[in-house]
Amino acid sequence: MLNRSLLIVDDEQNTINSLERQLRHESYFIYSANSGKAGLVLLKENDIGVVLSDLMMPKMDGITFLETVKQIKPDVVRILLTAHGTLENAMDGINRSRIFGYLTKPWSVEALSGTIEGAFQHYNLGLENKRLQRLTEEQNKQLNIVNENLENLVHERTLELEEAVQEGVVMLAMAAEAKDDDTGEHIYRIQRNTRDICTALGMSSKKSEQIAFFSIMHDIGKIHIPDSILQKPGPLTIEEWVIMQTHCIAGGKILGDKPFYQIAREIARSHHEHWDGSGYPDGLKEDSIPLPARIVTVADVFDALTHERPYKKAWPFEEALAEMKMLSGKVFDPEILKVFFRIQGAKSEEQRVTSNDPSV
Numbered sequence: 200m201l202n203r204s205l206l207i208v209d210d211e212q213n214t215i216n217s218l219e220r221q222l223r224h225e226s227y228f229i230y231s232a233n234s235g236k237a238g239l240v241l242l243k244e245n246d247i248g249v250v251l252s253d254l255m256m257p258k259m260d261g262i263t264f265l266e267t268v269k270q271i272k273p274d275v276v277r278i279l280l281t282a283h284g285t286l287e288n289a290m291d292g293i294n295r296s297r298i299f300g301y302l303t304k305p306w307s308v309e310a311l312s313g314t315i316e317g318a319f320q321h322y323n324l325g326l327e328n329k330r331l332q333r334l335t336e337e338q339n340k341q342l343n344i345v346n347e348n349l350e351n352l353v354h355e356r357t358l359e360l361e362e363a364v365q366e367g368v369v370m371l372a373m374a375a376e377a378k379d380d381d382t383g384e385h386i387y388r389i390q391r392n393t394r395d396i397c398t399a400l401g402m403s404s405k406k407s408e409q410i411a412f413f414s415i416m417h418d419i420g421k422i423h424i425p426d427s428i429l430q431k432p433g434p435l436t437i438e439e440w441v442i443m444q445t446h447c448i449a450g451g452k453i454l455g456d457k458p459f460y461q462i463a464r465e466i467a468r469s470h471h472e473h474w475d476g477s478g479y480p481d482g483l484k485e486d487s488i489p490l491p492a493r494i495v496t497v498a499d500v501f502d503a504l505t506h507e508r509p510y511k512k513a514w515p516f517e518e519a520l521a522e523m524k525m526l527s528g529k530v531f532d533p534e535i536l537k538v539f540f541r542i543q544g545a546k547s548e549e550q551r552v553t554s555n556d557p558s559v
């Protein structure tokens with residue numbers, strides 16, 4: 200709804216009457232006052248769009264009045280009505296109060312209509328701009344809320360999916376592990392040691408977690424190996440050993456071809472490769488063996504040596520490390536083994552200090 204409310208302020212009633220008469224066909228709603236003070240009362244009480252004020256008035260002059268209008272309602276468009284001779288003296292004040300325009304007495308009907316109409320267009324355009332700005336701000340706010348909700352939802356769903364995938368991976372790893380290690384503790388020990396090695400090698404925590412997580416599937420291919428071989432209490436025959444070795448290729452196949460499982464595949468297939476090329480199933484050598492697999496080889500052998508299996512007793516910690524040291528550069532990547540020894544040394548030192556501390 201367009202604003203058409205005009206306030207005329209002039210101490211001479213005749214001037215007000217004349218202005219009202221000349222504007223009566225213009226569909227304005229006209230308020231009038233004979234002083235600045237009365238004009239301000241009307242301004243505060245009514246929704247006025249344009250103010251036309253005389254310059255020379257007793258008590259409060261037109262410039263002071265219009266400056267006050269600007270302070271109270273900055274959007275109201277202000278026009279000054281002045282006698283021709285007083286305009287030059289009033290220029291400073293006019294510029295200071297930043298009025299929209301001025302009319303000089305005597306005015307022409309055209310100038311009056313044009314100035315007032317222009318003032319209302321200016322006022323209503325300003326209102327419309329503000330309305331649109333508010334609308335845009337409101338819509339942006341709503342859009343931000345929608346975006347935020349959407350982001351939260353996507354984040355939530357992603358976490359749920361990741362959790363589901365992780366649970367699936369753990370279940371699969373546990374299923375394979377259940378065939379030769381009832382407790383399932385083996386995979387968690389491998390995971391911990393793998394994470395420690397990755398971190399000590401300077402990998403990011405995200406990468407370390409990723410490799411450690413996929414390490415739990417290193418023996419997933421054992422699902423294909425008969426229990427009679429897996430749980431055999433004594434040494435395997437050559438034929439049984441050949442079957443046992445197929446768990447690497449089987450594991451790689453179980454893990455499919457999706458990029459997500461690339462690291463898991465590398466570990467499952469290559470964790471029995473040897474640094475000197477004497478391992479299986481591909482006889483890979485040195486750096487051609489994927490790094491995650493070289494890391495898991497160290498973690499896996501250490502765990503196998505230091506824990507009981509159906510066909511062997513657990514080795515003491517120091518003996519296991521001594522054995523592994525002998526296999527550096529043969530079975531193990533020497534650099535990774537060095538890092539692993541450093542971690543174990545630090546752990547032993549920590550244990551020694553703790554056990555000697557009477558406060559513990």
Ligand SMILES: [Fe+2]
Nearest residue numbers: 417418470471
């Ligand atoms: Fe294995």
